[in-house]
Amino acid sequence: MLTFDEKLAIIESFPELTRSDVSLGRVNFQFENSLYDRKNVVYHLHPNGNGFVYAGLLRNFSQDEKGMINIRDYNELQLRTLLRQSIDSLSVREEEPAPKPSRNRKKKDQLWTNEDNQSLTVKWEDDMWYVYSGLNLEMAFEAYGEVEEYMKEEGFRREQN
Secondary structure (H helix, E strand, O other): OOOHHHHHHHHHOOOOEEEEEOHHHOEEEEEOOOOOOOOEEEEEEOOOOOOEEEOOOOOOOOOOOOOEEEOOOOOHHHHHHHHHHHHHHHHOOOOOOOOOHHHOOOOOOEEEEOOOOOEEEEEEEOOEEEEEEOOEEEEEEOOHHHHHHHHHHHOOEEOOO
């Protein structure tokens, strides 16, 4: 296991990260050029060697509900790799895959219903997918796939227009 000072030296070797000392001797590192609201890349690096790195946009990593990975037992190569991938993931907006012809992004509203005959409306506005229950906003998503997943989980299916 790397010591606090060793982890600190590795993290500080990434010039795009800005150090921020917080309480109890812990240290955060932000990526100010993030294209997302998320700026903390390293969270609460503690003098005991514990700490977290944001990996919420990365696949193939086991993370907590906030998208964080505990780096307590990481070696130098693992830590450097994770930091680089985290920074890179915050540097690029993932392009939406080309929509299938049956699901194109026309400005036409979509009606979704469930077995109880309740309905939700999906609208594409301001580069986001919005789900409405009547006039009330229910949810908002950046990707259409997230809309489909949410609707399926909630028991809704799209009505064909």
